[in-house]
Amino acid sequence: LPYGWGTGGIQVTASVIGPDDVLKIIDQGSDDTVNAVNIRRFFERTAGVATTTHTHDATLIQTRHRIPEIPLHEGQVIVYQVPVPEPMQHLEPRETETRTLHGLAEYGLLHVKL
Structure with a gap:
């Protein structure tokens, strides 16, 4: 596969x-x-x-x-x-940044996309 x-x-x-x-x-x-x-x-x-x-x-x-x-x-x-296990990967491709965003509970990018 x-x-x-x-x-x-x-x-x-x-x-x-x-x-x-x-x-x-x-x-x-x-x-x-x-x-x-x-x-x-x-x-x-x-x-x-x-x-x-x-x-x-x-x-x-x-x-x-x-x-x-x-x-x-x-x-x-x-x-x-x-x-897609990481829903933010298309908005922020750097894993270090998405981890930081999750850690801060900062989901503004997702809200804008929605």
């Missing part, structure tokens, strides 16, 4: 997945997009885990842009894959 196509979510999922997990991947609200199928296949092959398309059967759910269609139950873990 190219950078920006779920690689951050894959890294988080890889760090928490265990041999007894059952993995579900949701991409744009679907289980059968090319991205969802490839991520699911990747973890089947590399981690040897079972996968599912049924939320209630999953112990670990990675999702992009959507929440699962049913409420989660105790013991389920969800990994949110977000397209």
Whole structure:
């Protein structure tokens, strides 16, 4: 997968997945997009885990842009894959500056953009 196509979510999922997990991947609200199928296949092959398309059967759910269609139950873990983790990066490209702005709770740039 190219950078920006779920690689951050894959890294988080890889760090928490265990041999007894059952993995579900949701991409744009679907289980059968090319991205969802490839991520699911990747973890089947590399981690040897079972996968599912049924939320209630999953112990670990990675999702992009959507929440699962049913409420989660105790013991389920969800990994949110977000397209732009730093909302200010298009307004202030320097990470040192965005960290300072967050530290000061200075969100004037975002208010102007909105």
